[in-house]
Amino acid sequence: MKxxxxxxxxxxxxxxxxxKIPVYQSEEQKERQNIYHENxxxxxxxxxxxxxxxxxxxxxxxxxDLIDFGRELxxxxxxxxxxxxxxxxxxxxxxxGEYTVPKRRYSAFxxxxxxxxxxxxxxxxxxxxxxxxxxxVHFTAVDAHQRNYHIHVIKxxxxxxxxxxxxxxxFDNIEYFQRGSVITMEELMK
Amino acid sequence: MIIPKHxxxxxIDLQYDDGNDEIPIMKGSTTYQNAPSIxxxxxxxxxxxxxxxxxxxxDRCDFGRELxxxxxxxxLEGTRAVEYNPLTEPVETDYLITKRRYSAFxxxxxxxxxxxxxxxxxxxxxxxxxxxVHFTAVDAHQSDYFFYVVTDAVTGSxxxxxxYALLNMKYLQRESNITTEDILxxxxx
Numbered sequence: 009m010k011x012x013x014x015x016x017x018x019x020x021x022x023x024x025x026x027x028k029i030p031v032y033q034s035e036e037q038k039e040r041q042n043i044y045h046e047n048x049x050x051x052x053x054x055x056x057x058x059x060x061x062x063x064x065x066x067x068x069x070x071x072x073d074l075i076d077f078g079r080e081l082x083x084x085x086x087x088x089x090x091x092x093x094x095x096x097x098x099x100x101x102x103x104x105g106e107y108t109v110p111k112r113r114y115s116a117f118x119x120x121x122x123x124x125x126x127x128x129x130x131x132x133x134x135x136x137x138x139x140x141x142x143x144x145v146h147f148t149a150v151d152a153h154q155r156n157y158h159i160h161v162i163k164x165x166x167x168x169x170x171x172x173x174x175x176x177x178x179f180d181n182i183e184y185f186q187r188g189s190v191i192t193m194e195e196l197m198k
Numbered sequence: 199m200i201i202p203k204h205x206x207x208x209x210i211d212l213q214y215d216d217g218n219d220e221i222p223i224m225k226g227s228t229t230y231q232n233a234p235s236i237x238x239x240x241x242x243x244x245x246x247x248x249x250x251x252x253x254x255x256x257d258r259c260d261f262g263r264e265l266x267x268x269x270x271x272x273x274l275e276g277t278r279a280v281e282y283n284p285l286t287e288p289v290e291t292d293y294l295i296t297k298r299r300y301s302a303f304x305x306x307x308x309x310x311x312x313x314x315x316x317x318x319x320x321x322x323x324x325x326x327x328x329x330x331v332h333f334t335a336v337d338a339h340q341s342d343y344f345f346y347v348v349t350d351a352v353t354g355s356x357x358x359x360x361x362y363a364l365l366n367m368k369y370l371q372r373e374s375n376i377t378t379e380d381i382l383x384x385x386x387x
Contacts, residue, residue, distance in 0.1 A: 078339075078340070078341075078342040079339050079342055079343070079344065079370070079371060082344070082370070082371045082372060083368070083369050083370045083371045083372050083374075084369045084370075084372070113340040114336070114340060115336075115340065118337075118340050142366060142369075143366075143369070146366075147333075147336055147340075150300070150333055150336075153262075153263050154262070154263075154299045154300060154301060154304055154333075155262075156262040156263055157263070158263065158266075170369075173362070174362065174365065174366075177358070177359065177362030177363075177365075177366075178362075178366075180359065181328055181332075181359065181362075181363075183267065183268075184267050184268045184269075184328070184329070184355065184359070185263070185264075185266070185267040185268075186263060186266040186267045187266060187267050187268075189266075189267075
């Protein structure tokens with residue numbers, strides 16, 4: 009597809025930790041994680057090769073004394089993304105000229121300077137990939153949509169350990185908001 | 199269940215259906231059977247009832263990207279679609295908030311109102327489960343509120359989307375899915 013002039017790439021929580029939380033447990037989940045990793049790496053390389061699309065790396069970080077978790081530990085998630093343990097996943101880690109935005113919540117718009125950055129860049133179209141599909145990617149995409157951005161979610165470069173139906177429901181919901189917003193890598197690179 | 203003392207009820211987008219809004223609605227929802235008794239319960243216990251409605255300016259300038267997907271024109275000012283539904287109509291003691299987006303927190307004074315009221319726990323009813331209810335719940339959760347969604351008093355765009363939105367809310371807060379009966383048999387702290 010033709011990438012609109014005023015676009016940016018958001019890599020959501022493509023990150024790693026010194027402390028491995030085994031959320032991708034079954035063989036099927038591990039395989040899914042491998043495919044996701046391979047695809048998010050290829051997608052990042054593709055955007056880097058275009059040279060004119062700003063790349064923004066979002067990373068979730070929580071203070072080591074757990075003070076900023078809010079209600080995040082009342083559901084399925086355990087303590088995660090502590091500042092002392094977390095870093096960008098090495099194969100796509102930011103290089104010179106790319107931007108980073110740390111966040112404390114699921115949505116990359118919540119309590120961050122992402123909008124200030126996007127306005128500075130003049131971005132109106134956001135290409136979004138990363139993890140988890142049904143949480144941080146989903147909520148970031150919906151917040152972008154509610155803030156008048158056009159969204160393009162690269163389906164096969166998104167990852168989650170949730171059951172397959174859950175990821176599909178998230179993509180269906182994003183499509184509910186903007187028809188044609190969920191795309192594949194093949195469509196992206198064609 | 200016990201309803202914590204710093205609780206409020208959010209009634210989301212229960213508006214007059216003038217038959218013109220182009221929004222899909224699942225069939226067989228029990229929202230309008232259950233919502234009136236839930237609202238009555240909160241009023242009886244002197245817990246705040248906050249009625250949210252969606253409205254868009256008649257010249258359509260504030261729709262943003264809302265017409266790029268499944269939804270067509272909806273909630274236009276100057277039409278009956280921006281009136282509250284008579285079945286769940288606000289009374290004088292209810293608080294009213296008008297919004298332009300799905301989340302009741304975006305571009306509104308809801309957070310300010312909740313802070314002034316000292317509210318820490320939100321109970322959600324209304325529609326749509328997978329749109330305004332879901333993203334109001336997500337924003338409430340991200341803003342550190344405890345939330346409960348009353349599963350038989352919310353209506354989705356279709357049953358499948360309704361089910362997955364409720365599941366997602368459970369992911370965020372384990373005990374967040376409750377029923378009308380839970381409320382009507384609850385004690386207030």
